[in-house]
Amino acid sequence: MASKTPTIRQVAWISVIPQLLFMGILILIYSRLELELLEALFCGSLTYLIISFCLRTLLTKSFRQGMKLVKRQDFSDAIPFFEKSVDFFTRNRWLDKFRCITLLSSSKMSYKEMGLCNIAFCYAQIGDGIKAKEYYKRALEEFPNSGIALTALKFIDSIERKECSDE
Secondary structure, eight states: OOOSSOOOOOBOGGGHHHHHHHHHHHHHHHHHTTOOHHHHHHHHHHHHHHHHHHHHHHHTHHHHHHHHHHHTTOHHHHHHHHHHHHHHHHHTHHHHHTHHHHSOOOBSSOHHHHHHHHHHHHHHHTTOHHHHHHHHHHHHHHOTTOHHHHHHHHHHHHHHHHHHHHO
16 A cells, blocks of 8 residues: 655765675675675575665664654654654764665665654644744754655745734
């Protein structure tokens, strides 16, 4: 069942290179164990997938729980999970900064930026425009190139100007 809530996945294609190198090293390790080439490819790829799944499952648990709630349109309950994720990646900046290696993630956006934008989106969905704007501004302050935050702020500003001109 497709979600009616829009999601954006931007890929940093350059981050695929270290991931492929890591998979290549795993395949090389298995080939040194005197496995056939196809077996080494299979075992190396499977090991990569397992490691990737475990890292993302353990380290992004709060973020993923927030996304599940957003997809169910349970925006109020999603906010604390995104806040917990933002706090985690604030304390562990290096995990987010080097996410192509530490989380085997090719995401162009950091988890902290995604968390801030998701908190803002949730506030907007529950009708709290002031809090939404506050979080989009925070995202833009910390991530000046955040296209999502910039676009959302422009949209909120245009709505506010329209409401003022209607009065």
